[in-house]
Amino acid sequence: MSQSQSADVQRRSREFFAVWSGDKKVHALTEAQLDVLVRLADVLIPSAPPWPLPSTLEIKDYFRRGATTKVDVDMLRTVVDKLSDALAQNLQSVEAAIRALETEFPAAYRAMLEFTYYAYYAQPEVVRVIRNQLDCDYISPPQPRGYVMSAERVTPRGVGSFVDTHKVTRVDLENVSFVEE
Amino acid sequence: MRTNMHRSSATEVLIIGAGMAGGAIAKRLSDRGIKVVCLEQGPDIAPLELPHMSDTFELNKTRSHNVHPNVRGLREDYPVTSDNEGSSIRMVNAVGGSANKYSGVWMRPKPADFRKGTEHGMSPDWPISFEDLAPYFDICDAEMAISGIEGDPAYPPRSRSLLPPIPVGRGGLALGRALNQLGWHWWHTENAILTEERDGRLACNHCGQCVMGCPRGSMSTSATSFWPQAIRNGVDLRTGARVHRILKSGDRVTGVEYEELATGALHVVKADLVVLAANGIGSPRMLLMSGGPDGLANSSGLVGKNLMFHSMAFVEGILDEPMDSYKGARGSPLYSAEFYDTDSSRGFVNGYTMVMVRAPGAGYAAMGYSTFKPVAWGAKHHDHFAEMFNHQIWLLNVGEDLPLERNTVTLDPHQTDSSGLPSPKVNYRMHDQDRRLIRHSIGSAEQLMKVAGARLVNNSGVLEQPCGFHLMGTARMGSDPATSVVNKWHRSWDLENLYICDGSSMVTSFGVTPTATIGAMAVRLAEHLAGNRSKLLMMSAREEAELSA
Numbered sequence: 111m112s113q114s115q116s117a118d119v120q121r122r123s124r125e126f127f128a129v130w131s132g133d134k135k136v137h138a139l140t141e142a143q144l145d146v147l148v149r150l151a152d153v154l155i156p157s158a159p160p161w162p163l164p165s166t167l168e169i170k171d172y173f174r175r176g177a178t179t180k181v182d183v184d185m186l187r188t189v190v191d192k193l194s195d196a197l198a199q200n201l202q203s204v205e206a207a208i209r210a211l212e213t214e215f216p217a218a219y220r221a222m223l224e225f226t227y228y229a230y231y232a233q234p235e236v237v238r239v240i241r242n243q244l245d246c247d248y249i250s251p252p253q254p255r256g257y258v259m260s261a262e263r264v265t266p267r268g269v270g271s272f273v274d275t276h277k278v279t280r281v282d283l284e285n286v287s288f289v290e291e
Numbered sequence: 292m293r294t295n296m297h298r299s300s301a302t303e304v305l306i307i308g309a310g311m312a313g314g315a316i317a318k319r320l321s322d323r324g325i326k327v328v329c330l331e332q333g334p335d336i337a338p339l340e341l342p343h344m345s346d347t348f349e350l351n352k353t354r355s356h357n358v359h360p361n362v363r364g365l366r367e368d369y370p371v372t373s374d375n376e377g378s379s380i381r382m383v384n385a386v387g388g389s390a391n392k393y394s395g396v397w398m399r400p401k402p403a404d405f406r407k408g409t410e411h412g413m414s415p416d417w418p419i420s421f422e423d424l425a426p427y428f429d430i431c432d433a434e435m436a437i438s439g440i441e442g443d444p445a446y447p448p449r450s451r452s453l454l455p456p457i458p459v460g461r462g463g464l465a466l467g468r469a470l471n472q473l474g475w476h477w478w479h480t481e482n483a484i485l486t487e488e489r490d491g492r493l494a495c496n497h498c499g500q501c502v503m504g505c506p507r508g509s510m511s512t513s514a515t516s517f518w519p520q521a522i523r524n525g526v527d528l529r530t531g532a533r534v535h536r537i538l539k540s541g542d543r544v545t546g547v548e549y550e551e552l553a554t555g556a557l558h559v560v561k562a563d564l565v566v567l568a569a570n571g572i573g574s575p576r577m578l579l580m581s582g583g584p585d586g587l588a589n590s591s592g593l594v595g596k597n598l599m600f601h602s603m604a605f606v607e608g609i610l611d612e613p614m615d616s617y618k619g620a621r622g623s624p625l626y627s628a629e630f631y632d633t634d635s636s637r638g639f640v641n642g643y644t645m646v647m648v649r650a651p652g653a654g655y656a657a658m659g660y661s662t663f664k665p666v667a668w669g670a671k672h673h674d675h676f677a678e679m680f681n682h683q684i685w686l687l688n689v690g691e692d693l694p695l696e697r698n699t700v701t702l703d704p705h706q707t708d709s710s711g712l713p714s715p716k717v718n719y720r721m722h723d724q725d726r727r728l729i730r731h732s733i734g735s736a737e738q739l740m741k742v743a744g745a746r747l748v749n750n751s752g753v754l755e756q757p758c759g760f761h762l763m764g765t766a767r768m769g770s771d772p773a774t775s776v777v778n779k780w781h782r783s784w785d786l787e788n789l790y791i792c793d794g795s796s797m798v799t800s801f802g803v804t805p806t807a808t809i810g811a812m813a814v815r816l817a818e819h820l821a822g823n824r825s826k827l828l829m830m831s832a833r834e835e836a837e838l839s840a
Contacts, residue, residue, distance in 0.1 A: 153668075153669070154668040154669065154672070155668065155672050155673075156669065156670055156672065158672075158673045161673050172346070172347065172350075175347060176347055176350045176354075179354065179364075182354070205669060208668070223658065223665055223668065224350075224353065224654075224658055225350070226668075227654045227657040227658055227665070227666075228347070228349045228350045228353075228654035228655075228658075229350075229654075230654070231349075231652065231653035231654040231657060232346045232347065232348075232349065232654060236653075237653070240653060240680070243677065244677060244680060244681060245613070246613060246617075246681050247618075248617055248618075248653060248681070250346070250348075250652055250653065251342075251343060251344050251345055251346055251348045252343055252348070252498035252499060252500055252618075252652065253343035253344045253496075253498050253500075253506055253507075254343075254344060254506075255496070256495075256496025256497050256498040257496065257497040257498065257499075257618040257619070258497070259458035259460060259497045259615070259618060259619055260458060260460075261455075261458055262458075262459075262464065263456075263459055263463075263464075263467075263479070264459070264463075264464050264467035264468055264471065266467065266470070266471065266476075266477050266478055266479075267470075267471050267474065268442075268444055269444065269474060269475065269476045269477075269629075270443065270444035270445035270476035270478070270628060270629075271444060271445065271632075272401045272402060272403065272445055272446055272447060272632075273401070273402060273403040273632060274402055274403075274447075275402040275403070275405065275406060275420050275421055275422060278402070278403045278406040278409050278410050279409070279410070280409065280410065280411070280412075281410055281411055281633050281635045281640065282635055283411060283635055283640070284635070285635050285636055285637075285638055286411075286635050286638060286639060286640055286724065287638075287723075287724070288413060288722075288724055289723075290722065290723040291723055
């Protein structure tokens, strides 16, 4: 991790956060580009019953509705450009191409992963599997229903203190260096 | 909420910014019959504009509803640039301000926090004490409707009426038991979240998506807690009103020139007194935009300097048992101040809190949430997801960072907002001692996670550009005009009728979230203005500084 990285950069790349655009034009991927992203989603999240394969769900529509800004569409186009050829080959070739994308175009890779994961885990069929397989009450979207939660609490031991204003005194700074490297 | 027509006009008090401070001041002044105009460049956000009921809510959270203005790119926002590798600023331009996308964590500083100059000298003392501010914390807390439990031994005793605390969930139970086992301080975090219905607002139903706003109105912000009464009192709140500059004549400000964003028309509002409350980046930007090369109110040269964010790191534990990871108010069920007070034997001064956070949806959790380690893709995806989902607990460590003149808000010479006004440019590099502090916090949190039963512990590392949702220090208060921008009553040392009150007023950052402090400072200022209105404009800032609380 680079020393200057921020939480945002770690999440989604510098390109994503450094840009500012007053451009309100709606950008869009083509049907063919959307189809490539769906095929890639099947590689990223393979079928493992009862988990459904992404291409059997409505994720293409999710991609279409979700990718509308220039920065997203540009990054996903990069994904399509870099991985389309590999899709014509075997699974190992696609996986190798995805690993290369992660190294060479990390921002595009993150965008691909985000769109795929968000789209997949928003599907009602997937949410049902989460509830059934993982024994929980997860819902998506979270409103208007929300969740019921137990009011059970654990009681703190009551450890803790504070220093009164008039008792604040100079601390011993012998062990503290304020010189920067 | 009704907002008013744009026009040139005159008023007693003009407030720039309708966020936490602006809302609290507008409400309190108008309670006393004072005529107030407030200009807010953003809108009044309606509950159903929020994405909580959409299947794309997680994508929206990271895009159209992102907390970073550069990502949203809305007309009412302004870009924030940086020479660092991606500025990490969180802010919202709207009625209610950046609290429209906060967690509602409502923490007070401690008495010693106001005396860091005395304690170690790497930061100045505040010109006021904890005791000066305490009554206003109580007033603000009551109006905001805070949930929690009295009795936290880390604070002086206080007597307030709190709503019941938010549920801690199974993750909170695990951490609470582990903290008890370690013998460390912890308490139920206070949150500005309704756990009971109030004034037509619904109680929290634990959806966990607080940082996108709350469609139920369960999150208390100035938009829900102050502005409705302020409007009923007759405050002239104008949204879509972008202030271009503060107008000045001699040693006084006379009002502002603002743009009606919908039409581009310019208007002037004249005022006896102007309160700037546009956040720790927006306020210095406004001052720098409004004057000559050095801006307004800047005889100290400190406008835009001493920017503080808090040092930060996330730590994640993955346990075998289900943890309710995806539900419950994100805010904070519990926190620990075990390492809050300075203990110089650790090799650093100041301290930190460890604040439990939670509740990503399944997609956001799969993307790694706070520690940025996504679930594996490919054949192992489902197994990895099942091992992780609903088994995570998280701590956000919040450390006090030093005020350093090198950490700045300046005007970008190249980038502008949609009105052609210069963007603020942020530069922040944390001090090595702050880095040692937050590294220590990672070790402490990892120890806690292991005692809680985590079989795997991840961390974000030190966030060299911390999450910039706490914007502090850039027009600080003080006792000396040479080392501060405003006096202890938030009044400019240079301009007789200009007050600056928001995170920029803070002298130090404490190791806690700042919204409660901003609210308390605003209530205190409003009481001061209302109680001394007949004589304030007859005295200088130096004379005013002699007024006791």
